[in-house]
Amino acid sequence: MxxxxxxxxxxxxxxxxxxxxxxxxxxxxxxxxxxxxxxxxxxxxxxxxxxxxxxxxxxxxxxxEEQETVLVGRTDLLAGDSAPPDGVTIRRATADADFTAIAGLLGAVWDMDMGFLGEDLRSRVANAPEDVVVFVAEAGGEPVSAAWIVFRPGTDFAGLWGGSTLAAWRGRGVYRALVAVRARLAAARGVPYLQVDASDDSAPILRRLGFQAITTTTPYVWTPPATGSPA
Structure with a gap:
């Protein structure tokens, strides 16, 4: 790719x-x-x-890079009501401004330029709006977390991605609510299973929700050698 x-x-x-x-x-x-x-x-x-x-x-x-745990959960067990905390709303992201804001949010969470991911999400949603669905959680009109679901037509699985949350909003149910809203969408489409490549931060939350570990995944990354500055 x-x-x-x-x-x-x-x-x-x-x-x-x-x-x-x-x-x-x-x-x-x-x-x-x-x-x-x-x-x-x-x-x-x-x-x-x-x-x-x-x-x-x-x-x-x-x-x-850091190893992640691959977890799988049953959609019907994850699609129950799980409201976001007071002051937080969750909506589907569709506008260009949404993806710019999400890139800014992720940049703040990870302390790096995440503009590439905003552009990637914008392009994927434009090209396959029913296969890649992005949700943003907002407080006071500002994004505090974002997550997306990727459907694989012809399979029994959809993938959950994202979920990075501003530090001030962690541990308050935002991530759990984003899992539930995506699970409800998958259930409505008849997709029985959800899959997550989970970090050590999110894996315990997902296990409590009923996800089961099936394997691990590790990114092996090759980076081009740095080139020297012109003399």
Missing amino acids: VGQFRGFVQAPADLGVTGAGLDALIARQRDYFAARGEGVEWKVRGHDRPADLPERLRAAGFVP
Whole structure:
């Protein structure tokens, strides 16, 4: 996948290649993005094969980021009423200004420029408005959290993404309410399961809601070497 913050590779659970053949496969992906001047993330799940894939990615210059837990929950058990805290409203984000505001919110949460994600969400919603649905939680007209759901037509799963919340609003039920509103949408569409790649912060909340862990996922990231400044 190209054209985002960085490239992205997601492979079958069993690559069907080992040893030198696997090294060559990894090098081809890395070199493709290197030629574009882009970094690339290779998502490795805990059950991926061959088992030495992480070791070979490291040898090719990929660096692991924080491991996440893949959780799955039943939509019918998650779609119950879960109102946001007093003073917070949740609505569907559709306007360009919404995505600009969400990028600003995420930038404040993560202390980095998240404009690329705002543009990515804007583009994905414009191209597939029924497959990517974004919700924003607001207090006093300002965003305090945002999350989205990605539907995969023809499958029994929808993915939950986002959920980053301003520090002052954490622990007050905003994230839980965003899970519920997305679960209700999935239930209305007859999608039985929800999947989340959860950080250590959100995994305990999701477990309490009834999600079950099935595997892990770790981003392995290759970054182009920095170029020197012109003399």
